[in-house]
Amino acid sequence: MMKDIIPLSVPYLGEEEARAAGEAVASGWVTQGPRVKAFEDAFAEYTGAPFACAVSSCTAALHLALLSAGVSPGDVVATVSHSFIATANAVRYCQAEPVFVDIDPATRNMDPAALARSINGDFEERNGSLWYKHVARIAVGESPLRGRSGASGRLAAILVVHQVGLPADLSAILAIADHFNTPVIEDAACAIGSEIRIGDDWEKIGQPHGDVACFSFHPRKVITTGDGGMLATNNPEYDRRFRLLRHHGMSVSDAARHRSDKVVFEDYPITAYNYRMTDIQAAVGIEQMKRLPEIVHKRGLIASKYMDALAGLPGLQLPAVPPFARTNWQSFIVRLIGSRGRDSVIEAMQNSGISTRRGVMCSHLEPPYAKGWPRGSLPASEAGREFDIILPLFPAMTDPQVQAVATALAAAVGSSHFPKSSRIR
Numbered sequence: 001m002m003k004d005i006i007p008l009s010v011p012y013l014g015e016e017e018a019r020a021a022g023e024a025v026a027s028g029w030v031t032q033g034p035r036v037k038a039f040e041d042a043f044a045e046y047t048g049a050p051f052a053c054a055v056s057s058c059t060a061a062l063h064l065a066l067l068s069a070g071v072s073p074g075d076v077v078a079t080v081s082h083s084f085i086a087t088a089n090a091v092r093y094c095q096a097e098p099v100f101v102d103i104d105p106a107t108r109n110m111d112p113a114a115l116a117r118s119i120n121g122d123f124e125e126r127n128g129s130l131w132y133k134h135v136a137r138i139a140v141g142e143s144p145l146r147g148r149s150g151a152s153g154r155l156a157a158i159l160v161v162h163q164v165g166l167p168a169d170l171s172a173i174l175a176i177a178d179h180f181n182t183p184v185i186e187d188a189a190c191a192i193g194s195e196i197r198i199g200d201d202w203e204k205i206g207q208p209h210g211d212v213a214c215f216s217f218h219p220r221k222v223i224t225t226g227d228g229g230m231l232a233t234n235n236p237e238y239d240r241r242f243r244l245l246r247h248h249g250m251s252v253s254d255a256a257r258h259r260s261d262k263v264v265f266e267d268y269p270i271t272a273y274n275y276r277m278t279d280i281q282a283a284v285g286i287e288q289m290k291r292l293p294e295i296v297h298k299r300g301l302i303a304s305k306y307m308d309a310l311a312g313l314p315g316l317q318l319p320a321v322p323p324f325a326r327t328n329w330q331s332f333i334v335r336l337i338g339s340r341g342r343d344s345v346i347e348a349m350q351n352s353g354i355s356t357r358r359g360v361m362c363s364h365l366e367p368p369y370a371k372g373w374p375r376g377s378l379p380a381s382e383a384g385r386e387f388d389i390i391l392p393l394f395p396a397m398t399d400p401q402v403q404a405v406a407t408a409l410a411a412a413v414g415s416s417h418f419p420k421s422s423r424i425r
Contacts, residue, residue: 005353006401010394011219012295013284020283032247032276039282040230042289047192047206049213049232051239054282055246058189058216060275061229062090064245065212066157068238069183071096074148075156076132078118079187080110081364081373082381083161087187088363095144096156099132100364102378106320108163108333108360108388111380112172115158119180123155130155130180138372157183162191162205163360164390165222165330166321170196170209177210184210189229191215192222193296193328202326206232217281222295222328223288225281246275298395299329302402306332306391309406314338315413332393333359335384336413342387348412349389354405359388 024035036054044052055061071077073095079087081100091098101118104111123130132138132153139145145152158177160168170186177184188194191205192215206213212235215221217228231242244250249272303319310318317335321327336342342358349356362385364373375382391405 006355006392006397006405007394008355008357008390008392009220010396011224012291012298012395013224013288016287016290017284020287021280024280024283027279030280031278033279035279035282035286036277039225039277039285039289042286043206043215043230044232046289046292047204047208047213047232049206049208050234051232051236053231053233053239053242053246054277054285055229055231055242055275056277057227057275058187058214058218058229059086059090060246060273061214061216061231062086062159062185062187063093063273064242064275065185065214065231065238066090066094066096066159067245068241069157069185069211071156072154074145074150074152075154076135076138076145076152077157077159078115078155078182079159080161080163080381081362081369081378082108082360082384083163083187083363084189084361085363085366085368086189087159087161088369091159092142092144092368097138097143097145098159098363098369099138099155100369100373100378100381102380103163103384104169105380105383107166107168107322107325108384109166109168110160110173112169112176115173116176119155119176130182141371142368143372155180155182157185158210159185159187160210161187161189162194164333165190165194165328166319167191167194167196167205167325167327169322169324171198171324174209186210186213188213189216189218190221190330191328193292195326197324208232208234211235212238217285217288222299222330223285223292225277225285225288228277228281228285244270245272248272248274295395296328299393302393302395302397303329303332305399305402306393306406309402310334310409313406313410313413316409329393332391333388334391334409336387336389338413342389345389345409345412349405349408352404352408352411354408355392357390359384359386359390361385 075096135153215230217225249270251267
């Protein structure tokens with residue numbers, strides 16, 4: 001197998017992160033402690049969120065957000081299938097079930113019109129709540145609704161994804177949620193550094209605009225701590241609950257106990273989880289936050305070069321950014337148009353030494369969900385999975401690498417139009 005010459009993604013890490021991690025190790029405090037608090041403060045300051053709580057992953061963040069918003073056993077959550085499977089799985093962690101909504105093909109995000117159609121057509125109002133009419137269809141396979149006694153199907157939340165860093169149409173989705181008095185959780189795993197226009201103002205994803213926004217620091221994301229997540233909210237009660245839930249329900253943090261000049265014993269008032277971030281990770285995250293504006297800028301420049309190089313290339317549809325959004329370009333996705341198959345294009349790129357990936361997965365086509373959602377039920381989502389390809393994009397990417405990707409892609413789709421190197425500038 002040919003070794004990748006151009007990888008899909010490379011974390012933007014340097015001496016500063018290595019030194020910060022080393023200092024955390026040398027300090028003797030390596031679990032959740034003062035550096036986690038400093039990372040949370042830096043994140044809150046950057047996004048404008050009143051509260052930020054660090055956890056072990058974005059999946060953990062989604063779980064805690066849904067629990068705190070009131071998602072309970074037997075409930076359903078409206079979300080998209082067109083996302084990494086963690087989005088849907090986090091709903092099941094709450095013993096609830098996702099109800100999938102199709103995407104807008106132009107943005108690859110939840111289609112507000114499809115959401116409205118689903119709520120108006122697939123739910124009915126009972127006792128002041130909305131209840132899903134088709135529970136029997138989705139209460140199959142691994143669904144926690146399967147075999148459940150008592151009422152099931154209450155709409156407990158809307159979980160909207162900012163896919164590959166491009167903000168969803170939050171203004172439209174929030175208007176629908178407000179009308180039906182439903183909490184909104186933002187899966188902003190990819191979206192740190194992205195912005196959305198609210199009225200006349202540009203605001204960072206993470207303020208948040210729904211009830212809670214959840215972020216990832218996996219190495220494929222814009223900034224990384226190796227792994228990790230963050231919950232951002234403007235609700236102090238949610239923040240208090242996140243901090244209990246992430247640390248076994250412990251009423252007093254380790255840091256507070258160690259700082260106290262009195263003997264302090266903690267209580268455990270609720271059953272909770274071990275979702276802590278370590279101080280080693282947080283030390284890296286603090287340095288990554290300093291780099292974030294530069295990282296977003298560099299990613300935008302590379303995306304612009306791709307746009308120039310691939311403009312007019314037959315057989316491709318380039319990504320579009322709606323006027324209400326500013327993306328961080330976490331990924332650069334192109335849509336194949338015509339008869340050339342996705343897998344053959346990916347293979348041809350691989351043979352040219354270029355790593356690519358298929359488009360965003362569809363959770364409803366995976367075994368845990370497929371029994372309730374047959375193929376064809378979400379056509380726009382399925383088209384994204386079948387015809388999209390993710391191209392390499394990382395801050396240290398060079399002009400020759402962009403040119404190589406563009407040239408190889410032109411050859412792979414069988415185009416006689418080859419990008420010229422002069423277009424990369």
